Amino acid sequence: MKITLRVWRQAGPDQPGAMQTYQLTDVNESMSFLEMLDLLNEELTAQNQEPVAFDHDCREGICGMCGIVINGAPHGRYNSSVPTTTCQLHMRSFRDGDVIDVEPWKAGAFPTIKDLVVDRSAFDRIIQAGGFVSVNTGAAPEAHSVPAPKRQADAAFDNATCIGCGACVAACPNGAGMLFTSAKITHLSKLPQGQPERMRRIKSMVAAHDEAGFGGCQNIGECAAVCPKSIPLASIGQLNRDLMRSLFKADGK
Template sequence: MNLTLHVWRQKGPNDSGAFETIQASGISEHMSFLEMLDFVNEKLESDGKQPIVFEHDCREGICGCCGFMINGQPHGGRPRTTVCQLHMREFSDGEELTLEPWRAAAFPVVKDLMVDRNAFDRIIEAGGYVSVRTGSPQDANALPIEKDHASRAFDAATCIGCGACVAACPNAAGMLFTGAKVTHLGLLPQGEPERYTRVVAMTEQHDAEGFGHCTNHGECSAYCPKGISLDVIARMNADLLKAQFKNRD
């Protein structure tokens, strides 16, 4: 199949960038979207042109590295699918595709379709951990955890930090990501001791990074490749409210 790609090309963080139209011919429907870009890049390189830069690592939908907008939809819009798991059979011959990087002040473009998502790492550093004393390990099942809590914590923990939630949000909010971490750790007994200091620290870092606010549109959850529920944001809100009464400093 043959495609027309309108790709965002930007030489570096300080370049203004522009769209470039690239013809992609001889594409197999069995290729993943990233393999298609590899194929296009080989052609570009053999022509002496700069390849399209995009981030990728595991290519099996679990690392959170890849991701960009395809025709205005993060990861291409297929439910619960990262762009590395998206296949060209989803598209038709002759189709025009617009490829754009995530657009957010907190995610500056590194080059072309690749953005710097270190803002997420700094939110994690602010409180997305549990403090554990080292020593002899506890018996694995000694700590009782309610099944419902374990399931919800697990669901929240499936977040891969790809940034699609920020990209999809009309306000470029990082609330689904932050909410997923707050929910994942706060629901478990290991995370309970730091629950209320964590939510304050992580939401303050979220704001400091320049993300926007939640208006409960639901786009983040709808485009999340892991289907993280909007409920994690409500739980984070509730925890931050409770923290105003629980914290004593």
């Protein structure tokens, strides 16, 4: 396949960025999108040019490190029946001769570091604010010692699949991180172990979300349309219900 790439190049956080055009003539349709970028970087390196910086780690759709806006859609998918991460997107999704725009996540809370790499540590700060169970649980308990209804357990698991890639933020016109925050909160609030700190957790995590510079949610739904793990918009509804309850709890816990 021959493809034309228009890639966002930016030397550093305070440098101006611009799209640069590259031609690739030997792309195999079985390559993943990141392998195609590897090919581009090999060619750039051979020409003594600076390779394109991009994030990746597992390349199996589980770590959340990869994140590129492809033709205007985070991870290159929008309302797809097969939602994927960038590393699981294959070149067979494109046609010979295609022109592909490649950009980083662009959001106020995710400043660009270089080229396609952005700083997503704002997500870490939300987790540090309460996205965990802090009681000492000792050794691993017997699997069935804390029974959880199946529907609750399934909902907790569905939300636990969030990999924190940030596609939801990149897609949101407001740059909100509510789908991520709600997935982390809902994951714990559906399980018995998450109850003791439930109200304190939500107030603290939502405050950390706002302090990090994310925008507010207006239920537009772009986040859920691009989420590679299909986290539902209903999780934000759960977050809002819990937040209201927490604000009326007299003891603030």
